[in-house]
Amino acid sequence: MSESTKQAAVPKKKMTTWEKNQFVYGWAFILPTMLGLIVLNIYPIFLTIYQSFCKTGDFGRGNVFIGLENYATMLKDPAVWQSLLNTFKYAIIEVPFSIAISLVLAVFLNRKIKFRSGYRTIFFLPMIAAPAAVAMVWRWLYNTQFGLLNHIFGTHIQWISDPKIAWISVAVIGVWSIIGYNMVLFLAGLQEIPGDYYEAASIDGASGIREFFSITIPLLSPTIFFVLVTRVIGALQVFDLVYVVMDRTNPALPKTQSLVYLFYQTAFTNGNKGYGAAMVMLLLAVILLITVVQMYGQKKWVHYD
Amino acid sequence: MKKRFVAMAMAGVMAISLAACGGGSGDSGSSGGSSGDALQVVIWDNNQQAGLQEICDDFTAETGIEAKVEVKDWDSYWTLLESGASGGDLPDVFWMHSNNSQMYMKNDMLLQLDDYIAASDEIDLDNYMPEITELYTMDDKHYAIPKDYDTVALWYNKTMFDEAGLSYPDETWSWDDLLEAAKALTKDDGSQYGFAMNPSNDQDTYYNMIYANDGYVVNEDHSASGYDDPKTLEAMDYVGDLLAYCPEPTVMSETGTDVLMQSGQVAMITQGSWMIAGFKDNDYMTENCDIAIIPFNANTGKRVSIINGLGWSAAANTDRPDDCWALLEWFGSKAMQEKQADLGVTMSAYEGTSENWVNNTDLFNLAGYMDVTEDKAGDADNELVLRPYTYNSTKWSTMCQEQLVNAWADPSKMEDVCIDIASQMNEMIASENK
The missing domain is CATH 3.40.190.10 (Periplasmic binding protein-like II)
Incomplete structure (x- = not known):
C-alpha cells in the first residue's frame, strides 16, 4: 500500500490497472467502517456539541437554544468539579498501577517458565468477563456485613461506603480488570526486542534489574506509550464500575462518582440531556488536553527505532 | 508460537466485542418486531x-x-x-x-x-x-x-420476639410501640437490630409515617413539596429516633433492608406487598417471620398505608x-x-x-396487607394514600434519597436536610415541562 501511494505521488501518470484496483478495493474495504464511524460516532459527536447549547424537553424533544447557559451552570456546579476530581483520583491509581503490574507480569511471563500459557490465560481472564458482572462480584466481596474480604481479615472495614477509601476500592477493581489486557500488549512488545541485547548485557555482567531498566523499558517505550495514552483515556471515562458497585444511597457516592456517572444520571435518570451533553464536552476537552500533552511529552522518553 | 498467542488473544477480544454487539442488537431488534x-x-x-x-x-x-x-x-x-x-x-x-x-x-x-x-x-x-x-x-x-x-405492612421476626419475651405486633400497635420494641430488640454487640430502613425505602417506610402524622410529601395538586411542613418534620424526627435502632446506614445501603431481614440481622421492617413473592421463597423468612398490619399514629389516631x-x-x-x-x-x-x-x-x-391473593400462600398471614384497606382496624382509622407523585417524580425522588443520606448519617441534621430538600424539590417541580 505505502509503495503504491509513493508511486502515485510521483508526477502525473495515468493509474495502472493494478493501481485502480488498489484504489477501488481499498475504498470498498474501508467503506463499511467509515459508514459505521460516521453514523455511530461522528454524527453523534456533532449532535452532542449542538445539544450542549440547548435546553431539552421531555424525552429529548424540543431543543431550545440557550447559548452557553449549560456551561455557565456547570462552572458553578460543585458536583461537576467534585466528579472530575474523583475521575482524576481514579485514573491516578488505575493507570500507573495497572501499567506497572502488567509490565512486571509480562516480563516474567515472557520467560520460559512452566505453565506459562496457563498463567497468561489466568491473567487475561478478567478481560473476558463483562465489566458489570465483575463489578457485581466485587461489590459482594467488599460488602461490610457479609463480604469475603472482611470475613477473611476479621475486619469491619467499609470498603465501598467510607468516602475516604471507597474511591481506592473502586480503582482496585479497575486495576484488576485491566491488567490482562495491558499484559498482552506488553508481551507483544517484548517479543519484538531481539535477544542479542540481553545476551550482550549478561556477558557484560548486567543484573536482571539492570537489564529491565536499561534494555526492556527503553525498547518497550513505544508500547508503554500506547498503553499509557489509551489507558488514561479509558480511565477518565470510567462508568460501569461506579455504576454497579455504588448504590445511589451510598454515602461515599459523592466522593466516588466519576464524571461519566454524573453525566449518565443527569442525562438519562433526570432527563436533562442538554446539561449532560455539556458535561461530556468538558470531559472531551480534558481528555484532549491531556492527550496532546502526552503526545508532545513522548519525545522525551519514547524511543522509536 | 509467540505471534500465535497474541493473535489468539486479539481474536478473543474481538469475539467478545462482537458478542457485545450481538447482544445489543438482539435487544433492540425484538422491539422492531x-x-x-x-x-x-x-x-x-x-x-x-x-x-x-x-x-x-x-x-x-x-x-x-x-x-x-x-x-x-x-x-x-x-x-x-x-x-x-x-x-x-x-x-x-x-x-x-x-x-x-x-x-x-x-x-x-x-x-x-x-x-x-x-x-x-x-x-x-x-x-x-x-x-x-x-x-x-x-x-x-x-x-x-x-x-x-400494593399496600405496606409490618414484617417481624417471631424468633427474635420470643427470645426478647415481647408479644407480637398487632392492630393495637402505634409507631411509638414499634420504637419501644425496636429498642428492646437491638443488641449491644451489633448482632441484631430492631428495625431497618434505607433512604431508598420511601414508599415502604417513611412516607407512611409522614402521612399518618398528617404531614405530606407532595401537596394535593402535585405542585409543591411538603418536606418543610411541620407535621412532616415531626414524622421525620421520629424516623431519626428510629434510626438509632437500625444497622449503620452504610450497611443498609450496601446490603438492602430486605436482605438484612432475610439473613436474621433485623427484627422488623415495613415492606410493600410486592415483596411476598420473593420472601416466600426464602426458607429463613418462612420459618421465622410473619406479617402484621402497619402501626398507627397515636396522636392523630390514623393508620396510613401508602398504596400504589x-x-x-x-x-x-x-x-x-x-x-x-x-x-x-x-x-x-x-x-x-x-x-x-x-x-x-x-x-x-x-x-x-x-x-x-390472601389465599395464595399460608406461609405468612397476608391479612396484614389486606386489613388496612378496611375503614378501621382496632381503634385507628385506616387510610390509604396514593404514593405521592408529580409530572416527573424521578428527578426529585432521586434527589430526596441522595440528600436524606446525610440525615441518615447524622439524624440530628434531619430537620435541616428536610428543609433543604423542600426548597430543591419545589424548584424541580416548578421547572417540570407541564
Whole structure:
C-alpha cells in the first residue's frame, strides 16, 4: 500500500490497472467502517456539541437554544468539579498501577517458565468477563456485613461506603480488570526486542534489574506509550464500575462518582440531556488536553527505532 | 508460537466485542418486531417474572401470539424506557408507574386505549380500583389497564420476639410501640437490630409515617413539596429516633433492608406487598417471620398505608397495536387478574380478587396487607394514600434519597436536610415541562 501511494505521488501518470484496483478495493474495504464511524460516532459527536447549547424537553424533544447557559451552570456546579476530581483520583491509581503490574507480569511471563500459557490465560481472564458482572462480584466481596474480604481479615472495614477509601476500592477493581489486557500488549512488545541485547548485557555482567531498566523499558517505550495514552483515556471515562458497585444511597457516592456517572444520571435518570451533553464536552476537552500533552511529552522518553 | 498467542488473544477480544454487539442488537431488534416475533414485555420486578410469563404462555396458547417477559432493575428500567421513548423504540408492552405516567401520557408515548376498551367485552374500567385507573388517565383518555395495587405492612421476626419475651405486633400497635420494641430488640454487640430502613425505602417506610402524622410529601395538586411542613418534620424526627435502632446506614445501603431481614440481622421492617413473592421463597423468612398490619399514629389516631398501582401500557408507535391490545386485554381480564392473585404475583387491581391473593400462600398471614384497606382496624382509622407523585417524580425522588443520606448519617441534621430538600424539590417541580 505505502509503495503504491509513493508511486502515485510521483508526477502525473495515468493509474495502472493494478493501481485502480488498489484504489477501488481499498475504498470498498474501508467503506463499511467509515459508514459505521460516521453514523455511530461522528454524527453523534456533532449532535452532542449542538445539544450542549440547548435546553431539552421531555424525552429529548424540543431543543431550545440557550447559548452557553449549560456551561455557565456547570462552572458553578460543585458536583461537576467534585466528579472530575474523583475521575482524576481514579485514573491516578488505575493507570500507573495497572501499567506497572502488567509490565512486571509480562516480563516474567515472557520467560520460559512452566505453565506459562496457563498463567497468561489466568491473567487475561478478567478481560473476558463483562465489566458489570465483575463489578457485581466485587461489590459482594467488599460488602461490610457479609463480604469475603472482611470475613477473611476479621475486619469491619467499609470498603465501598467510607468516602475516604471507597474511591481506592473502586480503582482496585479497575486495576484488576485491566491488567490482562495491558499484559498482552506488553508481551507483544517484548517479543519484538531481539535477544542479542540481553545476551550482550549478561556477558557484560548486567543484573536482571539492570537489564529491565536499561534494555526492556527503553525498547518497550513505544508500547508503554500506547498503553499509557489509551489507558488514561479509558480511565477518565470510567462508568460501569461506579455504576454497579455504588448504590445511589451510598454515602461515599459523592466522593466516588466519576464524571461519566454524573453525566449518565443527569442525562438519562433526570432527563436533562442538554446539561449532560455539556458535561461530556468538558470531559472531551480534558481528555484532549491531556492527550496532546502526552503526545508532545513522548519525545522525551519514547524511543522509536 | 509467540505471534500465535497474541493473535489468539486479539481474536478473543474481538469475539467478545462482537458478542457485545450481538447482544445489543438482539435487544433492540425484538422491539422492531415483525409479526412473527414475540411481543417484548418489559417489567422491573424479578419476583413477578415467573408468574407473568405463565400468564403470557396462556396468552400464546389462546391466541398464537408469543410474548416474552424481560426484567430490568428499577433504575435501568426507567433509563431504558426514557431512551426508548426518545428514540421512538419503546418495548411493545410494559409497566407504567405513577412516578412518570403524567410525562409519558402528556407526550403521547403510550397507546391510547379508549377505542379498544369501548369495543372490548373483557375490559370495563369500572371493575378496577378507581384510584389506579385514575393514575393512568389524562384529559379523560385512558393509557393503561390497571394491573395491581400494593399496600405496606409490618414484617417481624417471631424468633427474635420470643427470645426478647415481647408479644407480637398487632392492630393495637402505634409507631411509638414499634420504637419501644425496636429498642428492646437491638443488641449491644451489633448482632441484631430492631428495625431497618434505607433512604431508598420511601414508599415502604417513611412516607407512611409522614402521612399518618398528617404531614405530606407532595401537596394535593402535585405542585409543591411538603418536606418543610411541620407535621412532616415531626414524622421525620421520629424516623431519626428510629434510626438509632437500625444497622449503620452504610450497611443498609450496601446490603438492602430486605436482605438484612432475610439473613436474621433485623427484627422488623415495613415492606410493600410486592415483596411476598420473593420472601416466600426464602426458607429463613418462612420459618421465622410473619406479617402484621402497619402501626398507627397515636396522636392523630390514623393508620396510613401508602398504596400504589401499576398499569399495563403499550407503546404508541408500536407496529402491532392490535396484538399489544390483545395482550393488555388478556392481562386485564377477570380470569387473568384472578390468576395473578392466585399465583401470588401481586394483589390484583380487579375488585373482588383480594381473597384469591390472601389465599395464595399460608406461609405468612397476608391479612396484614389486606386489613388496612378496611375503614378501621382496632381503634385507628385506616387510610390509604396514593404514593405521592408529580409530572416527573424521578428527578426529585432521586434527589430526596441522595440528600436524606446525610440525615441518615447524622439524624440530628434531619430537620435541616428536610428543609433543604423542600426548597430543591419545589424548584424541580416548578421547572417540570407541564
